[in-house]
Amino acid sequence: MDTVGELLRQWRHRRRLSQLDLALAADVSARHVSLVETGKSNPSADMVLRLADQLDVPLRERNRLLLAAGFAPRYAERPLTDDALAAAREAVERVLRAHEPYPALAFDRRWNILLANRAIEPFFGQVDPELLRPPVNLLRLGLDPRGFAPMVVNLDDVRTVFGARVRRQLAVSPDPELAALHDELLGTADEEPAHRTSDTGVVIPMIIRIDGRELRLFSTITTFGTPMDITLDEVAIESYYPADAASAAYFTPLPRTAPGAPLSVPFR
Incomplete structure (x- = not known):
């Protein structure tokens, strides 16, 4: 030791x-x-x-x-469903709901999805049900041939972007399970994109073919600013936005839900 x-x-x-x-x-x-x-x-x-x-x-x-050093641990690790994290979980749910009709989801340090809003559900239609059994892993969902991979037009770009993100994460905090997942799904991903599919050069969108049309989406990441719990320290919220008007037109407003109503698929 x-x-x-x-x-x-x-x-x-x-x-x-x-x-x-x-x-x-x-x-x-x-x-x-x-x-x-x-x-x-x-x-x-x-x-x-x-x-x-x-x-x-x-x-x-x-x-x-x-x-x-011979001292007791200082930071607790509780599931997001724990009563002590109720306010934090509500904050995550508010972010996810507020982002509708566009997709958004929250995941942990190993990219296992914790919560997702209702806008993510249409994308599960062509996914192998095996991949939707908890814990649902975002990396596997996005890159496995049984998941979103066949729907992603610019899969090489997406693999490269995911690979860079995971490698940065591992550089900050090594994790054997995440490293194994990287090697399995991203081991051959290039360090830099071979080509850029962005029309503006500002972001590299994910281009998804669904319902006979191509959607261009880019994402942002939200994290807790001053966490004192390990779970909160490791939660990230990824919110997807349409990169053009044609993609925005695909998403229609969803009926309002009452506070506390269930979000999307119960991933945990």
Whole structure:
């Protein structure tokens, strides 16, 4: 098992910082950072978290650092359905509902879908039911031949964009399961798109062929700004927008739903 010093050194190298860089950012001496990393000084819990904050260590890994230093974990991990996260879940649901009639969904660190709005449902019509059994994985849904892949006109571009996103995520916070999923679905994805299908050069849209027409969609990502729970730290909301008027015309307003009414397919 790695010591807290070894783990901190790994994170420092991952962030490409010197001991002096980290020391200046954390307002401690470079000698103290060196002593902690070599195991010659036992850091307090506050010092572990101060260094972790400057290294932008995810909450899940901060707990691991605390355990390695001999302290109890500081951050809880509860399902999004937990009563303690009711306000946060309601916030996610509001974002998803407000984005209708355009598709939006929330997923976790391994791209497993947690919630989705009703606008996503028409796209499931040609998906193998096996892929819709919980947990429904967005990467697999988008790239597996049994999922959306046959519908995506510019699949090479989409694979490249997904691949870059996952690699950035793994660089920030390594995860063996996500790495295995990347190797399975994106192992041969290019580092950069071979060609760009955007008419404007501003974004690379996903072009989906459905109901005899082609839809051009681009997306944005929303995350919680100051999470103190591991689940919230790892939740991302992806909202899709039409990239042109023809694509916007495909989506029709949906009937209003009462607050608290179910969203789309119960993914969990």
